[in-house]
Amino acid sequence: DTEVTQTPKHLVMGMTNKKSLKCEQHMGHRAMYWYKQKAKKPPELMFVYSYEKLSINESVPSRFSPECPNSSLLNLHLHALQPEDSALYLCATRSYNEQFFGPGTRLTVL
Amino acid sequence: ELKVEQNPLFLSMQEGKNYTIYCNYSTTSDRLYWYRQDPGKSLESLFVLLSNGAVKQEGRLMASLDTKARLSTLHITAAVHDLSATYFCAVDNRGSQGNLIFGKGTKLSVKP
Numbered sequence: 519d520t521e522v523t524q525t526p527k528h529l530v531m532g533m534t535n536k537k538s539l540k541c542e543q544h545m546g547h548r549a550m551y552w553y554k555q556k557a558k559k560p561p562e563l564m565f566v567y568s569y570e571k572l573s574i575n576e577s578v579p580s581r582f583s584p585e586c587p588n589s590s591l592l593n594l595h596l597h598a599l600q601p602e603d604s605a606l607y608l609c610a611t612r613s614y615n616e617q618f619f620g621p622g623t624r625l626t627v628l
Numbered sequence: 629e630l631k632v633e634q635n636p637l638f639l640s641m642q643e644g645k646n647y648t649i650y651c652n653y654s655t656t657s658d659r660l661y662w663y664r665q666d667p668g669k670s671l672e673s674l675f676v677l678l679s680n681g682a683v684k685q686e687g688r689l690m691a692s693l694d695t696k697a698r699l700s701t702l703h704i705t706a707a708v709h710d711l712s713a714t715y716f717c718a719v720d721n722r723g724s725q726g727n728l729i730f731g732k733g734t735k736l737s738v739k740p
Contacts, residue, residue, distance in 0.1 A: 558733075560716055560730035560731065566725040615678060620670060
């Protein structure tokens with residue numbers, strides 16, 4: 519299985535909502551990533567988990583809260599988001615030589 | 629700080645023509661990646677270049693890496709409309725946890 523899955527594919531939420539994005543992989547990779555991609559921009563790193571521990575937080579606002587319950591799952595909990603947080607959120611894992619991206623969640627904050 | 633620069637950022641081509649996209653990066657790295665992204669979609673891995681002088685080809689696309697010049701190229705041969713997409717190069721962020729630093733992307737439009 520060389521696939522990274524993400525749910526949901528699309529999410530529309532209000533600024534007072536709480537929602538979660540989910541990412542799953544079964545490749546046994548121990549590094550997992552959240553990237554954020556705004557329209558017409560390249561992906562930007564948000565968080566890195568290595569062996570299920572948060573190793574990098576790229577100064578992301580606390581309204582984004584990552585969680586890695588086990589080696590196959592990565593969550594991104596969302597609370598009190600702003601309209602400017604609307605973007606494509608990409609999960610990725612890494613083997614030694616390659617990074618594998620999931621299909622992404624398209625998030626719209628109203 | 630690692631920087632990755634791509635050019636051109638926009639490329640309008642006619643079908644059947646050849647062109648090259650350039651990717652320069654600022655610090656030493658021996659791994660470079662090319663991705664394709666269609667509108668509204670995720671990133672599709674095209675090439676992983678792992679050493680100086682590496683050259684890989686898939687269909688009408690060929691990528692190369694010169695680590696001494698810190699330069700990678702993505703060459704398009706006899707472009708077809710299906711190649712219309714945004715192409716990103718990315719470099720390993722050495723000293724970090726394996727995340728990638730991306731160029732700004734090249735939006736390619738192939739017209740009949």
